[in-house]
Amino acid sequence: MFTLKSFLYAAFAAECLFLDAAKALPSTVAPPSSNSIQTLWQFPNNTWAENLAVRSNGDLLVTLLSAPQVYQVNPRQPKTPALVHTFPNATGALGIVEYEQDVFAVVVGNWTIATFLTVNGSYSVWKVDMRGFKSDSNGHVTKPAVVSKITDIPEADFLNGITLINEGSRDALIADSVLGVVWKLNLDTAEYSIVLDSPLMKVVPGQIQLGINGVHTRDGFLYFTNSFQGLFAKVAIDLCGNAIGPYTLIAETGVSDDFAFDKSGNAYIAQDPSDALERVTPAGKVNVLVGNVNNTIVEGATAAQFGILPFDESILYVTTNGGLAGRVPGTDVVGGKILAINLPNLLKSDGIH
Template identity: 40%
Template sequence: MHSWPVFLLQLLLVHGLPQADNAAPVRLLYEYPVGTWIENIAVRSNGDLLLTVLNVPHLDQLSPYKANATPETIHSFPNALSVFGIAEIAPDVFAMAVGNFTLTGGVQPGSFSIWSVSFTMHDTMEAHKIADPPQATFLNGLCSLPGIGSPKDFLVGDIKQGLIYYVDTSTGDYGVAINNNFTAAVSDPVFGTAGVNGMHVHDGDLFFTNTGQALFAKMHIHTNGTPAGEPTIVARVLNSSMEFDDFAIKDNDAYLVTGSGNSIERIGLEGTSKGRIVAGSLNSTQFAEPTSCAFGRTEADRHILYVVTAGGLATPVDGDVTVGAQVLAVDTRLWLS
């Protein structure tokens, strides 16, 4: 018989036994009102969390260290309804995709722009537009490239077109960098059509999810983001209830949010081992439609995986349950031991 920590027992009483190898303690940092969708997350070097909001054009900031902390909207983007992917492209400089999306009307092609937000030494914030790509239909995943410049150029994926653009930070120029069978969009029950979604570069390889094709893949790339090898599949979803969205990488593992699967799955980057659910479960609201995750960056929280959710707005839990979008802190030391 297991000897469960008291905190973990409390979690299990509330949420039920998760379908996971190790039940990691989960702490709710903040729950937004029902109807809010948090799309993505980035972690600043000082530990603060940057949150992109899909139902309003807001960039929010939340300190995970303060008791009863409340997110602060630090920028509202003009002529837009939604904020999507975000990535750090220089120290305390973040690029993000902005456009128009509603749950009732879907996405508005041609509404997208790419912005950067930078923080100064005194923690004031400046925002400016990098590019207006008129041919973009649904910009979502975004990741910086491992170049030597600062700010770095980056990649941004179009989930509807199933391709990845390269963006030159200094000039705003952009063009298609990657377009292959594994990034391609296919029919999807939630988004109509969906292709490449979450993206991160690790050790010269671009790792990416394809939501419509239900796969996690990798491809060696050049420093400008163009292919330097053929893409290969790292893993496919464990079952049809899941849709890979965004993910975080730590050491030799990726931690993927499963969207409609309401869980976190750990997958080895080498692709030789089967993925494992390490937190959450299909019928639990503990992670109600997770959309993205990121590890802490300070000595105090490098083992904490911060997870954001859509609250089940696109795929309600058990078919009809929605909750407020959540920001959660997951202690991963049980997983990593």
């Protein structure tokens, strides 16, 4: 009998197939097999799952943009998620990053889904301490997280993705999707300033103002997507977060959101509202792995993270918004999902070997 548990463990046992293949157009991507993608949880209609982080115990923390909330989901037993916290005076939660074991920084602010407009000056960053958090299998919280505000950043227009300068750093780098810059925030002192600014981070003329989006650091570089420039880029940074090299375009990727790296340095980029998942190699080769604007398999993909435990190291967890940013023609908006993608199986089904 096929079970979610057997699906997850199959990823650990499967051979990793992360080799290059020719770029495929979204319309030519074959539907994935049933053991490639599973839905761990689907939220109610009109719920936008925005971002996620993985706890040291393997549980997932998921932020919502449609409500100022963080939920916990156990991927081994994905029953009712536990509501970790609801932030005051905000409409949504965005980027999330772990900066010490089981302690997370979360971006919170006011961004209206109906109009895609931000409220300038409404953004803040919060500390969510999960070290004592407890909940049962039905999502009932028996011991809450300890939550406190780190700081408001009133000069920001639209804080979005967040990462650390490097592993173990107490300095976070935060994308401002409207100003087209990166802020540095010391998570202990609450001091902040703009440290990175490039044309590759800026918005393009249009009704929706959305430039730099997802940000992650790796091997001394900050990598970032730009949603409406449709690009994936990088810049070398020092230990203070300042640029020490040129801003470099890696690939043109289409409308891109957040992303995750595998151990080989391939980036897996959520495409919204292109409704796809792309892989970009270190050399800049782009493969559409699954999805397109005419199917709902990964509709409204917003972010991705790999599991960290032995059973799910090859599982890519993806959040979605259910089509709130643009539904697939002929379908209705549905609740955002948390997907578990068995990446070796998906790559094999795509003929990447």
